Amino acid sequence: MDNTSNPAVSTPSNVIEADAVIVGAGPVGLFQVFELGLLEIKAHVIDSLPVVGGQCVELYPDKPIYDIPAVPVCTGQELTDNLLKQIEPFEPTFHLNQEVTLVQRRADGRFDLETSLGTKFITKTIFIAAGVGSFQPRTLKVDGIEAFEGSQVFYRVKDPSRFEGRNLVICGGGDSALDWALALAGKAESVILLHRREDFRAAPASVAKMKEMCDNYEMQLIIGQVTGIETKDDKLAEIKVTGADGVTRRLPLDDLLVFFGLSPKLGPIADWGLEIERKQLKVMDTEKFETNVPGIFAVGDINTYPGKKKLILSGFHEAALAAFGAAPYIFPEKKIHMQYTTTSPKLHKILGVESPVFD
Numbered sequence: 001m002d003n004t005s006n007p008a009v010s011t012p013s014n015v016i017e018a019d020a021v022i023v024g025a026g027p028v029g030l031f032q033v034f035e036l037g038l039l040e041i042k043a044h045v046i047d048s049l050p051v052v053g054g055q056c057v058e059l060y061p062d063k064p065i066y067d068i069p070a071v072p073v074c075t076g077q078e079l080t081d082n083l084l085k086q087i088e089p090f091e092p093t094f095h096l097n098q099e100v101t102l103v104q105r106r107a108d109g110r111f112d113l114e115t116s117l118g119t120k121f122i123t124k125t126i127f128i129a130a131g132v133g134s135f136q137p138r139t140l141k142v143d144g145i146e147a148f149e150g151s152q153v154f155y156r157v158k159d160p161s162r163f164e165g166r167n168l169v170i171c172g173g174g175d176s177a178l179d180w181a182l183a184l185a186g187k188a189e190s191v192i193l194l195h196r197r198e199d200f201r202a203a204p205a206s207v208a209k210m211k212e213m214c215d216n217y218e219m220q221l222i223i224g225q226v227t228g229i230e231t232k233d234d235k236l237a238e239i240k241v242t243g244a245d246g247v248t249r250r251l252p253l254d255d256l257l258v259f260f261g262l263s264p265k266l267g268p269i270a271d272w273g274l275e276i277e278r279k280q281l282k283v284m285d286t287e288k289f290e291t292n293v294p295g296i297f298a299v300g301d302i303n304t305y306p307g308k309k310k311l312i313l314s315g316f317h318e319a320a321l322a323a324f325g326a327a328p329y330i331f332p333e334k335k336i337h338m339q340y341t342t343t344s345p346k347l348h349k350i351l352g353v354e355s356p357v358f359d
């Protein structure tokens with residue numbers, strides 16, 4: 001029901017009314033906050049990950065980037081930290097650890113938007129800065145395993161106390177697998193780390209600690225892969241592990257924790273009525289970077305147009321033009337002028353900085 005066309009009916013108190021919602025807190029989503037902020041548009045930012053920074057933080061936090069204009073070199077994490085600092089004056093509201101699942105046009109022209117945690121918005125504009133999609137845990141591909149997801153098979157740990165006193169098998173060789181194996185050893189009844197090869201992607205210090213704990217019989221390392229499961233009384237009772245020697249052994253357990261890394265999925269974005277070309281959102285022009293749905297803009301890696309280059313700097317440019325493109329939806333009466341941050345007293349006020357005196 002459209003409850004805003006009738007002013008007597010107020011918006012339910014659990015619904016956030018917004019001018020702009022940004023889907024994705026990667027570098028482009030963060031810079032979108034800045035460009036909207038300069039036009040006095042306040043933004044909410046949603047990301048399915050628990051941290052901001054998108055690919056820069058998830059995939060290459062310590063790698064140097066050399067092609068950010070006027071920044072000769074910075075790491076993915078440093079770029080993110082600087083963007084966060086730059087958008088501080090605009091006080092964006094972050095809603096992390098939740099995926100945007102639903103976007104629907106309302107009768108009053110605005111959009112209903114909902115997340116996997118049940119956060120609800122009514123917004124005038126949407127900026128999709130969802131990169132390569134929402135990062136989802138890579139799952140274990142073994143027949144019948146899905147039935148135990150959330151009860152005995154876990155791809156993320158929400159409440160570590162849940163595993164106290166349990167017999168755990170933790171799969172993976174990256175930082176998440178090692179960190180959780182080390183954290184839960186001693187609290188769980190037993191911890192077996194299961195990895196398909198002797199080499200680990202995790203930090204060398206964690207690998208050394210794990211080996212030390214194995215030598216002290218505080219946990220166990222097995223090299224092999226899960227190739228099957230055994231159930232008993234509708235519960236997951238054992239996994240079958242095939243080792244490098246080709247022999248399959250049975251391993252009894254209470255819970256299986258799997259950390260095979262994250263892979264991006266376009267996910268629910270595909271259902272929002274937006275024109276999609278090879279898993280990317282088509283924008284109608286490169287003046288506003290608006291999608292086929294008026295009021296919904298696509299910026300950064302998620303969009304496609306002739307000549308598109310998936311670079312951070314391209315996303316920054318798109319964010320600037322998309323902000324100007326969106327302003328008439330938010331301030332239909334207002335004439336929007338481009339101003340320089342160097343010289344505009346109005347922008348200085350918005351940014352909370354003092355206006356310099358020029359001779």
Ligand SMILES: Cc1cc2nc3c(=O)[nH]c(=O)nc-3n(C[C@H](O)[C@H](O)[C@H](O)COP(=O)(O)OP(=O)(O)OC[C@H]3O[C@@H](n4cnc5c(N)ncnc54)[C@H](O)[C@@H]3O)c2cc1C
Pocket residue numbers: 023024025026027028029030046047048049053054055056059060064065066067098099100101129130131132133134135267268269299300301302310311312313315
């Ligand atoms: C190894 C590597 C090195 C790179 N080096 C460079 C470089 O040197 N220079 C350069 O310019 N570029 C580089 N890139 C590319 C650059 O990282 C991307 O262009 C940039 O991250 C795109 O930013 P974005 O904000 O559009 O998307 P992303 O960084 O992908 O962020 C998108 C965010 O949206 C979230 N999201 C997606 N769907 C949803 C949803 N439904 N609900 C909630 N959240 C959602 C995701 O969780 C993610 O956090 C590199 C990429 C890689 C992988």
